[in-house]
Amino acid sequence: MVSAFSGVSNGSFESGYAGWSTAGNQSIASVAPYAPSDGTKLVAFNNGNKSPNGVLSQTFATDPGQTYTLLFDVGILAYNDSEQRLRVELSGSSTISSREFVISRLGVAPNRWLAKSLSFTADSPATKLTFKDVSSTSANLDLLLDHVRIELPVARNLAVASSGVESVPVTVAAPDGSGLVHGVTAFSLTYDQGRTIVLTAPASVTTHIPYKGYAVTNRFVKWLRNGVDHDSNRISQVMMDGDQSMNAVFEPGPPIITEQPAGATVVEGSSLILHVAVFSPDTGYRWRFNGVEIPGAYSANYTISNVRLSQGGTYDVLIGDLGGSVVSAPAVLTVRASSFENAGFESNFDGWTASGNVRVQTAAPNQAPEGIRIVAFNAGNSAPNGVLSQTVATAPGVRYLLSFDMGVLAYNTNEQRLQIDLTGGDLLASRVFTLNGIGGGAIRWQSQRLSFVADSTATVVTFRDKSTTSNSIDLLLDNVRLAVTTSGFSLIPAGTFEMGSNPGETAHQPNEVAHLVTISNSFYFHSTEITWTEWKIMRRVTDTTISAWGKTAILATRPAPIPLRWLPGGM
Known part of the structure; x- marks a missing residue:
C-alpha cells in the first residue's frame, strides 16, 4: 500500500507549471477575460489563436489495484459556438484510460466551466496523467483547465424504494461495490462518489388481490430523488455526489400494450394467429371482430386455424383489469379467395x-x-x-x-x-x-x-x-x-335421390309419398352436432355476411337436436 496518499501536486496551477511537464501551445493565465474556477490561475490551451497542440502531464504515486477518482474542471473562453476538445489519458504499466471531453459556450457568455470526473484502477506504483488539446479549431476561443485533483473514492449510499406498490424489480446499469446490478424495492447499493448511475423501473407492475382472482395494473408515474420530483421517464440517471434516495412512484391504470396486433392478407384456408402483448400479462383479454366480442377468445393469442372469406374484417382486443381497460389498435385481416380468375372464360383467356x-x-x-x-x-x-x-x-x-x-x-x-x-x-x-x-x-x-x-x-x-x-x-x-374443404365436413354432391318411404317400410307415415328430389348445388354437411359457441358464431357470421355467399338461408333461433352446418359448395 502507498504509505501516504498525495495525488497530483499544484493542481490549480497557483505555482505556475511546478510539478507539470508541458509541450505545445499553452500558458498560465490569471487576468481578465480569464476567470479561474479555483484560486487565481488556470491553464489556457491554444490562446491567441495558436494551433491546438498543447500537452500537459504529471506522474504521481499510486497503489496497484486501488481505485481512484480523477476530478478536474474543463473550461472555455469563447466568442463563437465552436467546440473545444480535451483528451485525458491515464497510463501505468499499460494504458488505463483514454477519454475525450467536449465543451462549447452556453448562450453568449464567453466563460464556461464544467466539473468532470473519471474513475480508474491503478496497475503500477506510478501513474502518468496527461491532458492533450485535440480541438479542431482555435479561432476566437481557448480551451481551459483548472482544479485538477486525485481522490480516493468515497462510498455513497443509493437507496431505491417504490410507492403505490411494493416489491418492484428495478435494474441498475452499473454494479455496486458488491457486484449487484438490480434488486426488488426497497434495497440499497453502494457506489463511489462521482459515479453516474442509471436506474430502470418497469413500465407497470401487476398486483394480485388474494383469494379474489383479481389483478390491478400499476403504471409507473415518476422518480422522486430525495423526496423531490426528478424524472417522469422510467429510465433515469442520478450522480452519486452524495447519498441518494430514489423512489419509483406507481399509480393504478390500464394495462400498457407493448405489441399491437398486426393485420395480414392471407389466402382462404390459411392458419393465422393474432397476437397482442402487454407489460403485465396477468390481465383479461376479449377479442372482437368488427366490434362484436368473439366467444372464447380470452387470451393474448387468437388463432384462426382455417380462415374463411367471411372472417375478413377488423379485429381488436379489449384488455383490462381493476386498474382500467384499454383497446388495442385495429388489425385488418384481408382474406383472398382461392379461386380462378375469369373462371367462366367470359373474358376469353384473361388469367389463363x-x-x-x-x-x-x-x-x-x-x-x-x-x-x-x-x-x-x-x-x-x-x-x-x-x-x-x-x-x-x-x-x-x-x-x-x-x-x-x-x-x-x-x-x-x-x-x-x-x-x-x-x-x-x-x-x-x-x-x-x-x-x-x-x-x-x-x-x-x-x-x-x-x-x-x-x-x-x-x-x-x-x-x-x-x-x-x-x-x-x-x-x-x-x-x-x-x-x-373444411375438416369435419362431408361433401354432399349435386344429384337426384328418392326422399320418403313406401308403404310397408319401417316408420312409414300415412301421408308420406316417396318422390324424387334434385339438388342442383353441392354443399358441405358437418358430421357431428355443433356446440352452442359454434352456433353463436354462425349466427353472427350469417347475420352479417350471408349475402357474400350469394345464398339465402333460414336460420333457427336455437340448435335443433341434430343441427346442420352449411357451407357453400359453389356448384
Whole structure:
C-alpha cells in the first residue's frame, strides 16, 4: 500500500507549471477575460489563436489495484459556438484510460466551466496523467483547465424504494461495490462518489388481490430523488455526489400494450394467429371482430386455424383489469379467395395460359353452365393437343376441391378425355376424366370434382386434351372453381335421390309419398352436432355476411337436436 496518499501536486496551477511537464501551445493565465474556477490561475490551451497542440502531464504515486477518482474542471473562453476538445489519458504499466471531453459556450457568455470526473484502477506504483488539446479549431476561443485533483473514492449510499406498490424489480446499469446490478424495492447499493448511475423501473407492475382472482395494473408515474420530483421517464440517471434516495412512484391504470396486433392478407384456408402483448400479462383479454366480442377468445393469442372469406374484417382486443381497460389498435385481416380468375372464360383467356388447339367460343344455341362462353378443345376436327393452365393462391396443408364442368359437343358417341394435373412444390394429383358424346350435334355437360391438399402457396392447375379422336366431336370446359374443404365436413354432391318411404317400410307415415328430389348445388354437411359457441358464431357470421355467399338461408333461433352446418359448395 502507498504509505501516504498525495495525488497530483499544484493542481490549480497557483505555482505556475511546478510539478507539470508541458509541450505545445499553452500558458498560465490569471487576468481578465480569464476567470479561474479555483484560486487565481488556470491553464489556457491554444490562446491567441495558436494551433491546438498543447500537452500537459504529471506522474504521481499510486497503489496497484486501488481505485481512484480523477476530478478536474474543463473550461472555455469563447466568442463563437465552436467546440473545444480535451483528451485525458491515464497510463501505468499499460494504458488505463483514454477519454475525450467536449465543451462549447452556453448562450453568449464567453466563460464556461464544467466539473468532470473519471474513475480508474491503478496497475503500477506510478501513474502518468496527461491532458492533450485535440480541438479542431482555435479561432476566437481557448480551451481551459483548472482544479485538477486525485481522490480516493468515497462510498455513497443509493437507496431505491417504490410507492403505490411494493416489491418492484428495478435494474441498475452499473454494479455496486458488491457486484449487484438490480434488486426488488426497497434495497440499497453502494457506489463511489462521482459515479453516474442509471436506474430502470418497469413500465407497470401487476398486483394480485388474494383469494379474489383479481389483478390491478400499476403504471409507473415518476422518480422522486430525495423526496423531490426528478424524472417522469422510467429510465433515469442520478450522480452519486452524495447519498441518494430514489423512489419509483406507481399509480393504478390500464394495462400498457407493448405489441399491437398486426393485420395480414392471407389466402382462404390459411392458419393465422393474432397476437397482442402487454407489460403485465396477468390481465383479461376479449377479442372482437368488427366490434362484436368473439366467444372464447380470452387470451393474448387468437388463432384462426382455417380462415374463411367471411372472417375478413377488423379485429381488436379489449384488455383490462381493476386498474382500467384499454383497446388495442385495429388489425385488418384481408382474406383472398382461392379461386380462378375469369373462371367462366367470359373474358376469353384473361388469367389463363393456353397453347395448342384450344379456343373460347359462345355456347349458342346450347346453354353454357356459366355465362355465355365456353372453352372448346380440338374444335373443327383439329388435333387434340390443347393445354390450358392457371396458377391459383393456396395455403399449404389445406385441402381444396377443384370443380369444373366438362362437356362434349358430338355428332357421334365417341369418347373425349380431359387430364387434370395439379402441381405445387410437387405433383399433387393427375387424373383423366372421360365423357362420351350423345350424338346429333348436342352438347352434354357433366360436373367433375378433384380433391387435393396444397403443399405450397401457389398451385398450378393444368387441363390437357388427351382425347384419341376429334372427328365430329369437341371437348368442352366451363365454370372452373376452387373451394376450401373444411375438416369435419362431408361433401354432399349435386344429384337426384328418392326422399320418403313406401308403404310397408319401417316408420312409414300415412301421408308420406316417396318422390324424387334434385339438388342442383353441392354443399358441405358437418358430421357431428355443433356446440352452442359454434352456433353463436354462425349466427353472427350469417347475420352479417350471408349475402357474400350469394345464398339465402333460414336460420333457427336455437340448435335443433341434430343441427346442420352449411357451407357453400359453389356448384
